[in-house]
Amino acid sequence: MTAQIREVVDVLKVPPSAAAILMREHKWAKERLFQAFFDNPEKVQEKCGVKARCSCGSGGDEKVAKTSSKNRATRSASKRKHCEICMDDDGFDPDEMISMPCGHEFCETCWYGFIHNALDKGPLCVRETCPQAGCNELVTEEEVARAAPDLLPKFETYQLRSFVETYGMTRWCPGPGCEQVAVARASGGAFADAGGVARCEKCSTSFCLKCGEEPHAPINCRELALWQEKCRNESETANWILANTKPCPKCSSRIEKNQGCNHMTCSSCKFEFCWICMGDWTQHGADTGGYYKCNKYDPNASNDNDQSDAAKAKRELDRYLHYYKRFHGHSQAQEFAKKSLKETEARMVALQEQNVDTVWTDVEFLKTANEQLVECRKVLKYTYAFAFYLQDADKRSRFEFHQEMLEKFTESLSELSEKPLHEMNRTEVVNQVSIVFIDCVIVLGG
Amino acid sequence: MSTSARRRLLRDFRRLQNDPPSGVTGAPMDTNIMLWQAVIFGPDDTPWEGGTFKLVLEFTEDYPNKAPQVRFLTKMFHPNIYNDGQICLDILQNQWSPIYDISAILTSIQSLLCDPNPASPANSEASRLYNENRREYNRRVREIVEQSWIDES
Numbered sequence: 001m002t003a004q005i006r007e008v009v010d011v012l013k014v015p016p017s018a019a020a021i022l023m024r025e026h027k028w029a030k031e032r033l034f035q036a037f038f039d040n041p042e043k044v045q046e047k048c049g050v051k052a053r054c055s056c057g058s059g060g061d062e063k064v065a066k067t068s069s070k071n072r073a074t075r076s077a078s079k080r081k082h083c084e085i086c087m088d089d090d091g092f093d094p095d096e097m098i099s100m101p102c103g104h105e106f107c108e109t110c111w112y113g114f115i116h117n118a119l120d121k122g123p124l125c126v127r128e129t130c131p132q133a134g135c136n137e138l139v140t141e142e143e144v145a146r147a148a149p150d151l152l153p154k155f156e157t158y159q160l161r162s163f164v165e166t167y168g169m170t171r172w173c174p175g176p177g178c179e180q181v182a183v184a185r186a187s188g189g190a191f192a193d194a195g196g197v198a199r200c201e202k203c204s205t206s207f208c209l210k211c212g213e214e215p216h217a218p219i220n221c222r223e224l225a226l227w228q229e230k231c232r233n234e235s236e237t238a239n240w241i242l243a244n245t246k247p248c249p250k251c252s253s254r255i256e257k258n259q260g261c262n263h264m265t266c267s268s269c270k271f272e273f274c275w276i277c278m279g280d281w282t283q284h285g286a287d288t289g290g291y292y293k294c295n296k297y298d299p300n301a302s303n304d305n306d307q308s309d310a311a312k313a314k315r316e317l318d319r320y321l322h323y324y325k326r327f328h329g330h331s332q333a334q335e336f337a338k339k340s341l342k343e344t345e346a347r348m349v350a351l352q353e354q355n356v357d358t359v360w361t362d363v364e365f366l367k368t369a370n371e372q373l374v375e376c377r378k379v380l381k382y383t384y385a386f387a388f389y390l391q392d393a394d395k396r397s398r399f400e401f402h403q404e405m406l407e408k409f410t411e412s413l414s415e416l417s418e419k420p421l422h423e424m425n426r427t428e429v430v431n432q433v434s435i436v437f438i439d440c441v442i443v444l445g446g
Numbered sequence: 447m448s449t450s451a452r453r454r455l456l457r458d459f460r461r462l463q464n465d466p467p468s469g470v471t472g473a474p475m476d477t478n479i480m481l482w483q484a485v486i487f488g489p490d491d492t493p494w495e496g497g498t499f500k501l502v503l504e505f506t507e508d509y510p511n512k513a514p515q516v517r518f519l520t521k522m523f524h525p526n527i528y529n530d531g532q533i534c535l536d537i538l539q540n541q542w543s544p545i546y547d548i549s550a551i552l553t554s555i556q557s558l559l560c561d562p563n564p565a566s567p568a569n570s571e572a573s574r575l576y577n578e579n580r581r582e583y584n585r586r587v588r589e590i591v592e593q594s595w596i597d598e599s
Binding site for chain 1: 458511537541544545546
């Protein structure tokens with residue numbers, strides 16, 4: 001930030017405090033600022049509220065010196081100054097007054113109150129204008145430093161925040177309480193459309209550099225925003241259908257899903273079913289041919305011939321709900337897998353203690369498996385948002401094939417890693433991890 | 447208790463008495479200098495002529511760095527005044543400056559009466575009539591003026 005301001009100071013011959021504002025108002029696009037500035041410097045200065053500050057530029061120091069010596073000379077004549085904020089009848093000594101470059105001056109006490117109050121408004125304080133009504137000259141760190149030195153650090157924090165937020169190449173780490181700043185290395189303007197993923201060194205939160213959300217491949221930022229907006233709008237309807245419990249398809253007992261896998265067994269009637277489609281689990285088995293048929297939305301299931309508006313709306317809602325249910329299902333499973341990361345560590349310790357010969361690296365596969373599971377759930381979640389917007393039928397069927405593979409192997413990995421320790425087979429888990437890893441890569445590549 | 451807000455309000459009061467602006471009056475409530483009652487008289491030669499409109503102004507310790515809450519007690523019919531008496535006026539919101547005092551606030555509100563800002567309607571009916579049917583608008587305003595005398599008693 002400092003380097004950028006330096007350059008503007010040199011090129012435009014304006015004070016540093018004004019340079020920072022000029023850059024901020026032009027979203028730190030230097031070239032754009034220079035162009036606008038050389039076209040019409042006055043207009044740019046006026047618009048950004050730094051006109052007076054810039055016009056006392058080079059000769060400014062001299063002028064200030066002159067007036068202050070004049071002030072000193074006239075003080076003996078006790079010319080008291082009037083502060084328009086407190087309207088104190090006694091007036092003030094000239095050296096008790098602090099003035100803005102625009103010439104409006106106020107007493108030190110009122111200035112302090114003004115700045116204190118401005119900082120209470122939060123991030124907007126960097127846009128605070130001169131206390132004089134109708135004057136649009138901006139208050140900068142120069143005034144804060146003179147009137148309220150103790151509040152300067154807070155003001156500068158807000159300046160930095162505004163820089164990070166308006167400058168297209170930086171982004172705050174979205175990790176809770178984390179204050180790291182990510183800077184894009186690419187020199188070519190904004191972040192690449194491919195969606196750069198950053199990982200914070202401090203709190204190891206991963207995020208998309210472009211939109212700041214959790215990494216969301218294969219869907220792009222724009223479609224993700226659309227999807228999230230849609231989910232918010234439809235949430236009333238969706239919630240109705242997606243209460244956190246579902247009735248057992250056989251005995252109608254309410255069932256809460258508290259494990260990550262979609263293979264459910266009703267605790268009262270022992271019926272085994274798939275949590276996603278509520279169908280009999282035996283129809284999902286690999287040995288019956290069609291392993292996992294519930295990731296495809298079949299528009300033929302509803303009556304396609306009915307062209308009335310109501311029917312169209314219903315079909316569109318069904319289509320959305322189909323994808324949303326699965327998106328939501330994987331989202332919850334991802335949260336669950338994240339939670340179980342902690343338990344996994346406990347299991348690793350237990351496994352190690354069972355056998356004195358085992359070393360940490362021997363049980364590390366458990367953690368790897370769990371981390372991979374979180375990753376798979378995340379990718380699967382976004383594949384459903386992606387597929388919702390995928391118009392091309394050919395592409396969609398190819399995509400859904402890979403999605404189905406990934407889903408199938410993710411489910412079996414989930415099941416494997418939830419087994420009691422004594423049934424756990426290390427080789428099987430490790431193999432499954434590498435299979436789903438490859439599937440992830442394929443889905444993201446396709 | 448003397449704080450900068452209270453000191454400033456006392457000065458505002460003195461200025462209001464020594465140099466009263468035309469058509470507005472105001473004074474703090476007996477027990478609380480942070481709470482003021484004011485009256486704005488409808489400007490002559492306008493439909494508002496003769497009206498006496500009561501307001502309350504509520505100040506905080508942040509005054510004059512923060513604007514007071516201002517609300518009409520009298521029922522109003524005006525494009526920028528809500529049904530509950532709240533006023534939509536830029537200098538009471540984002541254009542507030544600490545150099546404003548009570549007489550500046552009251553005179554601004556007074557001039558808002560005959561010079562509404564149709565861009566930010568707070569009362570859609572008043573706004574519509576003001577733009578489309580000025581006769582009917584003026585008639586409704588005069589109703590409000592007469593109403594304000596009844597409220598008085």
